[in-house]
Amino acid sequence: MGGASDRPPPDPAGRYERIYSVVRRIPAGRVATYGQVAELAGLSGHARMAGYALHALPEHSTVPWHRVINAQGRLSLRADGEGGALRQRFRLEEEGVEFDLSGRVSLKRYRWKGRKSRTDARK
DNA sequence: CATTTGACATCTT
DNA sequence: TAAGATGCCAAAT
Numbered sequence: 001m002g003g004a005s006d007r008p009p010p011d012p013a014g015r016y017e018r019i020y021s022v023v024r025r026i027p028a029g030r031v032a033t034y035g036q037v038a039e040l041a042g043l044s045g046h047a048r049m050a051g052y053a054l055h056a057l058p059e060h061s062t063v064p065w066h067r068v069i070n071a072q073g074r075l076s077l078r079a080d081g082e083g084g085a086l087r088q089r090f091r092l093e094e095e096g097v098e099f100d101l102s103g104r105v106s107l108k109r110y111r112w113k114g115r116k117s118r119t120d121a122r123k
Numbered sequence: 124c125a126t127t128t129g130a131c132a133t134c135t136t
Numbered sequence: 137t138a139a140g141a142t143g144c145c146a147a148a149t
Binding site (some may be wrong): 072 | 129131
């Protein structure tokens with residue numbers, strides 16, 4: 001067993017990097033939920049971690065954090081008030097993502113089908 | 124070192 | 137559809 005059990009994060013100082021890596025793979029015009037990002041990052045079940053990672057992300061970062069939304073298809077941003085969320089919404093609209101009257105995104109249509117790496121569909 | 128809080132998800136009422 | 141409760145991990149105080 002190679003030791004290390006099955007714990008994915010061998011990076012005590014770069015766990016977030018794993019999250020960023022997944023977010024970077026999100027194509028424009030597509031969105032992914034925190035839970036999905038966490039799962040692709042190897043932290044399945046720990047959706048919160050994904051959120052913290054993005055929050056700790058600097059603005060000048062090249063990570064398209066605006067493509068990451070919550071499972072309700074809604075934007076989640078407490079800091080910066082609604083301005084931050086509003087800014088994110090405009091950014092997504094600019095990429096082709098549409099919002100409904102409730103301010104929610106149709107995950108059914110814009111959800112990014114990201115796999116764990118592997119062009120193979122599954123298995 | 125213990126407590127609190129935080130870019131969430133999922134289930135239940 | 138909305139609202140409340142629970143679980144998760146990490147950083148801040």
